[in-house]
Amino acid sequence: MRLFAREGLAPTVALFASTSTLLCCALPALLIAFGAGAVMAGLTANVPGLIWLTERKTALFLVSGALLVLAGYMRWRSRNAPCPIDPAQARACTRMRKIGGVILWIAVGAYLVGGFFAFFAADLLL
Template sequence: MTQPMTKKAYLAPTLSLFASTSTLLCCALPALLVTIGAGAVMAGLASNVPGYIWLTEHKVGLFLASGFMLALAAIMRWRSRNAPCPIDPDQAQACQRIRRVSGIMLYGSVVILLIGGFFAFFAADLLL
């Protein structure tokens, strides 16, 4: 018998989305701004956003933490894939909608992490 879905199963994809978005901020955003000729905007961001330079200096740890959170979210989603939804039709529909949204968030987070990883570790070698 499977366990009902817990709040952790709903929370993990959301946290992984925020973690993977931070990889975009540290790595893909600077590449985009410099590519479109907005280097001054990038300089302004770097000097005015607290912690931004710290994120870029610790990008390996950031990617490892984000990858770990994504893996944890994927494991939690896998374990709760057959969890029963409530019997009430409205609650069952909400349960199915939340499962679908959390799946979209999880897969979107993976895409965001891959894009950020490309710009952080490979784009400079390939494009310059």
């Protein structure tokens, strides 16, 4: 558990934060673009948190961006940290570092897609 907290917790938290940017901004735009306005209306009626996130998208993106920067800094800071000598723990350490990196890059991708739809898509596509 301690290894996960050091190598995987920050990227995972950043992933959840950046996924919320997709929910607030990219999902509604995607549904409307595919002509699924009724689905979007049903979602907003049954998931009131979706509207709350959309109304506070600037704060959401600031917090998500800060979490991504923090996760990237923590990852950069521990890049040269030694893994344990025990072979099984060393394998777990390197595996968690790779998984943490993949999670962090997925989070950055989700953040960028959400940011595009939140702030630029309406101006570019309409």
